[in-house]
Amino acid sequence: FGDMTNEEFTKQMNGLKMSAKTERSLRNTRAVLVQSDIVIPDAVDWRQKGYVTSVKNQGQCGSCWAFSATGSLEGQYFAKNYFGTNHTVVSLSEQNLIDCSGSFGNFGCSGGLM
Numbered sequence: 001f002g003d004m005t006n007e008e009f010t011k012q013m014n015g016l017k018m019s020a021k022t023e024r025s026l027r028n029t030r031a032v033l034v035q036s037d038i039v040i041p042d043a044v045d046w047r048q049k050g051y052v053t054s055v056k057n058q059g060q061c062g063s064c065w066a067f068s069a070t071g072s073l074e075g076q077y078f079a080k081n082y083f084g085t086n087h088t089v090v091s092l093s094e095q096n097l098i099d100c101s102g103s104f105g106n107f108g109c110s111g112g113l114m
Contacts (some may be wrong), residue, residue, distance in 0.1 A: 070092040
């Protein structure tokens, strides 16, 4: 980072900065929780179950939001469609989210929300 200006470093490394309007909108969002009698194990290694892709590298792009979203969806898609078969997990495109979700409040390599 030694060759970056302070402005470049701040823009790239200081995370998502939302407008006040977006923050207010998100505060009004409510999660839906469903109570269940399912017994949950203390630990699960999703790698051993085949639910995760190999490690991906977002490089200098502030796109952790896209990588966490695709990682979560990859595992859920595998669980629903392929668990117990010889299929491997499908790798989804973070780049597609980075490039095409601006109208949903995301800012490409400058941050976003899952």
